[in-house]
Amino acid sequence: MFFLNTIWMVLLLPAAGATLMFFFGRHLEKKFVNAFCVGSVALAFLWAVAAVWQFTHSGMPHFEKVLFTWLGSGTDVMKIPSLFGGPGVFRVNAGVLLDPLSCVWLLFVTGVGFLIHLYSVGYMGHEGGYYRFFGYMNLFMFSMLTLILANNYLMMFVGWEGVGLCSYLLIGFYFDRHSASTAANKAFITNRIGDAGVILGSLTVFWMFGTFDFVRVTDMAHANASTLMGQPIIMWATLALFLGACGKSAQFPLYVWLPDAMEGPTPVSALIHAATMVTAGVYMVARSNALFSLAPKSMAVVAVVGAVTAIFAASIGLVQNDIKRVLAYSTVSQLGYMFLALGLGAFAAGVFHVFTHAFFKALLFLGSGSVIHAMSGEQDMRGMGALRGKIPITYKTMLIGTLAITGVPFLSGFFSKDEILWQAYSAHGGQFRILWYVAFATALMTSFYMFRLIYLTFFGQGRMSHEVEHHVHESPATMTIPLIVLAICSIFAGYLGFPQSLAKPLGIHAETNRFERFLAPVFENEIKVEARAETAAAPAPAPAGKPEGESMEYLLMLASVGAMAVGCGLAYWAYGKTKEKVREPINAFAPPVYRMLLNKYYVDELYDVTVTGRTAVGPVRGGAIGLGEACFVVDATVVDGGVNGAGWLTRAFAAISVWWDTWIVDGLCVNGLALVTRSLSYPARMLQWGLVQWYALVMVFGVAGLFCYYVLR
Amino acid sequence: MLAIAPVHYLVLAAILFVIGMVGVLTRRNVVIILMSIELMLNAANLNLVAFSRMYGLHGQAFSVFVVADAAAEAAVGLGILIAFFRNRETVNMDEVDLLKW
Numbered sequence: 001m002f003f004l005n006t007i008w009m010v011l012l013l014p015a016a017g018a019t020l021m022f023f024f025g026r027h028l029e030k031k032f033v034n035a036f037c038v039g040s041v042a043l044a045f046l047w048a049v050a051a052v053w054q055f056t057h058s059g060m061p062h063f064e065k066v067l068f069t070w071l072g073s074g075t076d077v078m079k080i081p082s083l084f085g086g087p088g089v090f091r092v093n094a095g096v097l098l099d100p101l102s103c104v105w106l107l108f109v110t111g112v113g114f115l116i117h118l119y120s121v122g123y124m125g126h127e128g129g130y131y132r133f134f135g136y137m138n139l140f141m142f143s144m145l146t147l148i149l150a151n152n153y154l155m156m157f158v159g160w161e162g163v164g165l166c167s168y169l170l171i172g173f174y175f176d177r178h179s180a181s182t183a184a185n186k187a188f189i190t191n192r193i194g195d196a197g198v199i200l201g202s203l204t205v206f207w208m209f210g211t212f213d214f215v216r217v218t219d220m221a222h223a224n225a226s227t228l229m230g231q232p233i234i235m236w237a238t239l240a241l242f243l244g245a246c247g248k249s250a251q252f253p254l255y256v257w258l259p260d261a262m263e264g265p266t267p268v269s270a271l272i273h274a275a276t277m278v279t280a281g282v283y284m285v286a287r288s289n290a291l292f293s294l295a296p297k298s299m300a301v302v303a304v305v306g307a308v309t310a311i312f313a314a315s316i317g318l319v320q321n322d323i324k325r326v327l328a329y330s331t332v333s334q335l336g337y338m339f340l341a342l343g344l345g346a347f348a349a350g351v352f353h354v355f356t357h358a359f360f361k362a363l364l365f366l367g368s369g370s371v372i373h374a375m376s377g378e379q380d381m382r383g384m385g386a387l388r389g390k391i392p393i394t395y396k397t398m399l400i401g402t403l404a405i406t407g408v409p410f411l412s413g414f415f416s417k418d419e420i421l422w423q424a425y426s427a428h429g430g431q432f433r434i435l436w437y438v439a440f441a442t443a444l445m446t447s448f449y450m451f452r453l454i455y456l457t458f459f460g461q462g463r464m465s466h467e468v469e470h471h472v473h474e475s476p477a478t479m480t481i482p483l484i485v486l487a488i489c490s491i492f493a494g495y496l497g498f499p500q501s502l503a504k505p506l507g508i509h510a511e512t513n514r515f516e517r518f519l520a521p522v523f524e525n526e527i528k529v530e531a532r533a534e535t536a537a538a539p540a541p542a543p544a545g546k547p548e549g550e551s552m553e554y555l556l557m558l559a560s561v562g563a564m565a566v567g568c569g570l571a572y573w574a575y576g577k578t579k580e581k582v583r584e585p586i587n588a589f590a591p592p593v594y595r596m597l598l599n600k601y602y603v604d605e606l607y608d609v610t611v612t613g614r615t616a617v618g619p620v621r622g623g624a625i626g627l628g629e630a631c632f633v634v635d636a637t638v639v640d641g642g643v644n645g646a647g648w649l650t651r652a653f654a655a656i657s658v659w660w661d662t663w664i665v666d667g668l669c670v671n672g673l674a675l676v677t678r679s680l681s682y683p684a685r686m687l688q689w690g691l692v693q694w695y696a697l698v699m700v701f702g703v704a705g706l707f708c709y710y711v712l713r
Numbered sequence: 714m715l716a717i718a719p720v721h722y723l724v725l726a727a728i729l730f731v732i733g734m735v736g737v738l739t740r741r742n743v744v745i746i747l748m749s750i751e752l753m754l755n756a757a758n759l760n761l762v763a764f765s766r767m768y769g770l771h772g773q774a775f776s777v778f779v780v781a782d783a784a785a786e787a788a789v790g791l792g793i794l795i796a797f798f799r800n801r802e803t804v805n806m807d808e809v810d811l812l813k814w
Contacts, residue, residue, distance in 0.1 A: 690810035691806075691807060691810065692806065693737070693739075693746075697738050
């Protein structure tokens with residue numbers, strides 16, 4: 001149990017690499033940078049494999065290890081009443097949680113991460129800021145591992161923010177390029193909108209259950225499922241969390257940052273913006289599955305947003321010319337698939353697609369990086385062509401990736417995508433069947449744009465300049481080895497989730513749906529599709545519609561394979577023999593549609609008008625800038641006007657008050673009264689002349705007078 | 714020889730009293746004024762003693778009180794005078810007008 005108990009080393013290794021790079025990287029030689037940074041991730045991968053091995057053989061449902069008390073104290077003074085019981089003590093223990101769900105992420109994050117680090121050694125070899133790049137990459141690994149190994153929402157949020165930061169830093173790696181720094185800002189700010197949702201959601205979870213711990217929240221949600229079902233507060237909490245997932249995983253309203261994130265170096269696009277970070281949203285939703293299961297409305301929102309994102313991004317991908325942007329929209333679209341699965345309650349299917357997607361999308365991105373490398377930095381597919389023979393390893397591996405993503409039978413994408421399509425068709429008794437049509441159309445589009453990419457890049461006639469053509473060369477071994485490894489994974493990863501329905505007719509008796517059953521302890525509340533129920537050990541009474549369901553599943557498989565073939569055929573017809581100039585059939589048939597797709601449905605322009613306000617509509621400016629200007633006007637007129645008005649009024653009152661005080665209070669009342677008294681008292685004063693002898697004389701005369709009066713009268 | 718009748722005492726007392734009164738009203742020196750007041754008091758004493766021969770001892774008893782009173786008055790008056798002299802270096806009655814207004 002050594003590796004399991006020291007699982008925190010997996011976090012510490014990349015953190016150490018990053019720290020080393022940030023403080024001393026400038027002075028280190030490239031081979032030391034390689035040794036530390038790639039080595040730390042490689043070691044983390046091995047450690048993770050060993051830990052997962054020990055975990056799966058320990059028989060524990062989950063492994064939780066509290067490392068230290070992060071927030072709050074041991075005195076339990078801060079008691080916060082929670083809605084549905086729970087400890088209600090604000091104390092957050094930083095710890096690691098390893099359960100099947102985090103195992104999956106742990107393995108592919110460290111595994112794919114290691115391969116991409118290795119690839120970067122070749123790809124970034126000629127770039128400046130080599131140590132900086134690897135420092136950021138290691139910091140990213142640390143953040144991502146914190147995110148997936150955290151045992152509570154708050155610690156997960158630390159990782160969540162960390163990956164956002166690294167994403168920002170790496171998109172803006174070429175910060176001297178204006179478009180790169182703008183794209184980095186765009187990614188960061190868009191993610192912040194989602195992060196607000198995560199904060200709100202996490203705090204609402206704490207409010208409800210009095211704890212942030214995943215395990216306890218899940219337990220309480222399961223224990224009180226009947227009373228909590230459909231409670232509005234759970235709906236709002238899950239929707240807030242899903243907003244965060246939308247930001248991080250580039251779902252519909254907040255997806256705009258991901259295509260722009262392609263400004264970063266290609267390994268970054270592969271690691272962060274295809275394989276790992278963008279699946280953090282899926283991870284969080286899957287991690288909160290106990291809560292989401294209690295909020296059917298939120299689930300419906302997740303499913304619909306996922307499906308809409310899938311078809312929306314796929315349709316944009318049909319006409320993009322930048323090789324990386326096609327892949328970026330493909331990523332958005334595939335993430336939509338994952339959320340579709342989650343929203344339908346098929347958490348395991350969604351996670352399975354995350355798993356397979358990590359391999360083939362990383363492969364495709366790294367392949368595109370290899371192509372760009374060969375093309376001396378050219379990214380526009382209209383300037384490529386006929387590279388098949390010149391960079392054969394890249395071509396073959398990319399072709400495997402393409403076959404995997406489009407769902408060619410018995411490659412990984414086929415299993416995971418078909419699982420999702422089948423769930424869309426059958427989940428909740430076919431309630432969401434309309435989403436199946438959407439997903440099916442998306443599958444067709446996926447096939448079309450991926451084969452378009454292949455045909456434009458590797459087939460037809462070379463359209464690059466002679467100088468570039470002369471330079472075309474296969475990438476070095478550090479780049480091709482990861483490609484080959486990922487290609488092998490792309491082929492075979494799907495067999496972990498080999499469906500039961502296929503195993504029987506093919507006469508395979510090996511364990512099926514291993515992936516789903518491995519995750520089963522995590523997704524206790526997952527909906528059980530009837531046709532799949534037979535994998536349960538206990539012989540359940542056979543549902544009536546089962547055979548029909550199974551044949552339906554075959555039919556759907558055939559349909560999606562057909563869609564793949566049609567997409568491939570269309571792409572061949574349109575681009576297979578491209579000569580000098582690329583012909584766009586969509587442009588030929590419906591130019592307005594083509595323009596709309598090429599301009600990404602004008603969503604960026606729409607956001608510029610409504611959200612950022614960079615574009616003014618006539619004299620009116622909306623969005624943030626408009627709001628700022630409006631605020632300025634309000635501030636300058638209303639607020640400052642109020643302040644100045646208050647000042648003016650004070651001065652006016654003060655003037656009146658001075659006048660009143662001078663003339664009325666002091667003048668009339670005080671001095672006037674004194675004057676009256678003074679003038680009235682003047683005659684009396686005249687009597688008091690102060691000479692005692694005179695007073696005595698007056699007295700004598702008075703007595704004499706009185707004497708005379710009484711005597712002489 | 715004319716017998717001394719009460720009227721003679723009264724006339725003498727009246728003369729003494731008028732002398733004292735004129736002294737109080739006309740003189741400037743406070744000491745002289747105090748002395749004049751003594752004269753007036755003793756004029757009153759003379760009357761008291763004179764009437765006491767005719768009507769009993771009450772008048773004599775009363776005159777003793779007046780003598781005591783005169784002594785006390787002289788003591789207080791001279792005390793004020795000394796205090797005043799220390800301040801103003803004068804005993805002139807015209808200049809004692811501090812309490813005016």
